[in-house]
Amino acid sequence: MRRITKLLSLVLLAAAVAIPASIAGATGELPKVPAASFSTPTEFLIKPAKLSLGTSACAPYFSNLRWTSYGRNVARAEGTGLFPVKGASDCAEAANVARPEPARIVLSSAHYCEGRLIFMRIGWQGRGVHAHTVTYACR
DSSP states (O other): OHHHHHHHHHHHHHHHHHHHHHHHHHHTOOOBEEOSOSSSOSOEESSOSOEESOSSTTSOEEEEEEEEEEOSSEEEEEEEEEOOOTTOSSHHHHHHHOOOEEEEEEEEEEEEETTEEEEEEEEEEETTEEEEEEEOOOO
């Protein structure tokens, strides 16, 4: 009896995972990006030209994004990044001394959140800037 219960549980779990994936795959839906602010998105777009990771002047900001690939599991872009400058006394100074740098972005971990399929993780790297990753938390 335990084997049957265990097997049935596994079958139900597999079906619960496979059905939403097959529905999304059948419609061809691509994940969206929280484009206004990664911490509290106010809009969601596919292939945004700009991406802000916060509302502060100290938050990384990307523009002129050119998407080199965009799929259901991962999206990659190249563009221009403005990054917080270490050693600044405050965010205003950090924004004033920041200079545009070439940047690469990788989006991944697509999940349904707030009724939309969105990328939940963003990784980026700019020249002279260590690689970073931020994970969006669904409310």
